[in-house]
Amino acid sequence: MTITTDAPVTQPVRRRVRRVAWLVLLWLLVLPGTIWSLLRLGGLERGLMVQLFAFTPYVAAWSVVPVIAALATRRWLAGAVAAVTLALFAVVMLPRALADGDRGPRDGVTLHVMTSNMLFGNADPAEIVRLVRANDVSVLALQEFSPGGQTRLAQAGLGELLPYSSLGAEYGASGSGLYSRFPITNPGVRRNGGGFNQAYGTVQPPGAGAVVVESAHPLAPYSIEILGDWRDDLNAEPRADPAGLPRILLGDFNSTLDHAPLRDLIGSGYRDAADAAGAGLAGTWGPYDGGPLPPVTIDHVLADERLGVGAVSVHEIPGSDHRATVAELRIPAA
Structure with missing residues (x-):
């Protein structure tokens, strides 16, 4: 067998x-x-x-x-x-x-700026004021800035540190605010195509040249249907103007350095402060409402290339789904 x-x-x-x-x-x-x-x-x-x-x-x-x-x-x-x-x-x-070797002028007047999205005005005002004081912030940009948030910030003592302002508070997510230690000239608030306010004004620190500052808040790409509007908002953000005053755009851009429209904006003559300082991978948004999304970097400080960039740091803000960004800039002497 x-x-x-x-x-x-x-x-x-x-x-x-x-x-x-x-x-x-x-x-x-x-x-x-x-x-x-x-x-x-x-x-x-x-x-x-x-x-x-x-x-x-x-x-x-x-x-x-x-x-x-x-x-x-x-x-x-x-x-x-x-x-x-x-x-x-x-x-x-x-x-x-990695910090850039060329971060702009090293001399001049130091200006600390900060941006924070308040999530419908619900961010902890005491923590915002504490960060302003602890980091010697001279210019503060706020998004999702509500009338209630404005009142609570005043009660927390923000006006004692930053007495000048250009404000466009609104209920919901569309409000915008700009506070300064120094007088603000030519203040205003414009509404972008996505429906968000953007407060702006010109600030001149003592001994330095004047700079235009704007609290930026383009539309978020929350659905495929509005991607064209998202691009339009980013394309409509003020470009750097070598013939005009240096400009600082800071806020919630709802885009990262991996989005081409933001890179195009920066390419007009700005530096992303966090990227230049070696902090460009620090997440500023998320997890949203306690969800599982990992943090991403959509809040930025864009400084005209004629300005210098120093240290950049990111800070938790209770009551908000965004982290505040603080940047040290150097403004050429007047």
């Missing part, structure tokens, strides 16, 4: 199936990051990718995993593609974590 077995046949087949399955899985790990990096470098985010691009730093961090997996299993082609993908992300991300 002859006994036959298919074990010698099926074992090689199973090994081949496992190898193919692993190869497919490996490419599924590699290719999404590769496509993401190419879209990011090309400024080609569209549709749902606009919202997802806010989380690009996390995708960049994940891109290390496919490199290790491919090289550990000697899948050289996949490893090469994964390594190139990692390098592309590094080119974009590492500068944000």
